[in-house]
Amino acid sequence: MPPSENRLLSALPPQDYARLTARMTDVTFEHRGNAYRPGAALDAVYFPRCGVMSSVMILLDGSTAEVAATGGEGMLGYSTFLGATRSVEDVFCQIPPCVCRRLPAAEFVAEVARGGVLTAIVHNYTRSVLATSAHLIACNALHAVNERCARWLLMCRDRVGADEFPLTQEFLATMLGVRRATVTVAAGTLQTAGLIAYRHGHVKILDRPGLEAASCECYAAMRGAFDISG
Ligand SMILES: [Zn+2]
Secondary structure, three states, rough: OOOOOOOHOOOOHHHHHHHHHHHOOOEEEEEOEEEEOOOEEEOOOEEOOOOEEEEEEEEOOOOEEEEEEEOOOOOOOOHHHOOOEEEEEEEEEEOOOEEEEEEHHHHHHHHOOOHHHHHHHHHHHHHHHHHHHHHHHHHHOOHHHHHHHHHHHHHHHHHOOOOOOEOOOHHHHHHHHOOOOHHHHHHHHHHHHOOEEEEOOOEEEHHHHHHHHOOOOHHHHHHOOOOOOO
């Protein structure tokens, strides 16, 4: 089955869609495959059609925390239209396969400068990312790991469009910026409550309304910021 279309591109009028996608190529990222590494040139932008890409900050001591998860609702490299030339984050495929439409950054920047429909879409998307990032800062500072764990699983679920996806506890700890043992306790609590099943590197959401109730308010707020149809 071919991957579904990226929802930012789907919002384009037919003529713009045809003109722009004709200049794009499909690339597929497998697990841990990098779109950008920290400090690397932002030479292209990507519009995911399936899967989930993670944007992760790596600190000097090697510790990491996810700052964004991007699926078919979003894009990677949008900051190039603001003049960014290098990535500050490690951006890689978290849930494969992630098929993305790729456009050279120079062509993307020129297109946004035209002031057409894509410009409005990208501006709107940027506002959503900024609002979500602000919310994420407050969430990470103030909310309990159990709530954040539930929120993160739900956000992944929406982007994958399925209740089951591959995920190790070690990876979940990396994404949440906490110790592995802390994630084990949090995931154990959600599993004991019958909300998720966790085994062999896969997580399955058993009770979505229950998991939403276990999440902090941030899930609903972050979900509302994007066009997520999952
Ligand atoms: Zn929160």
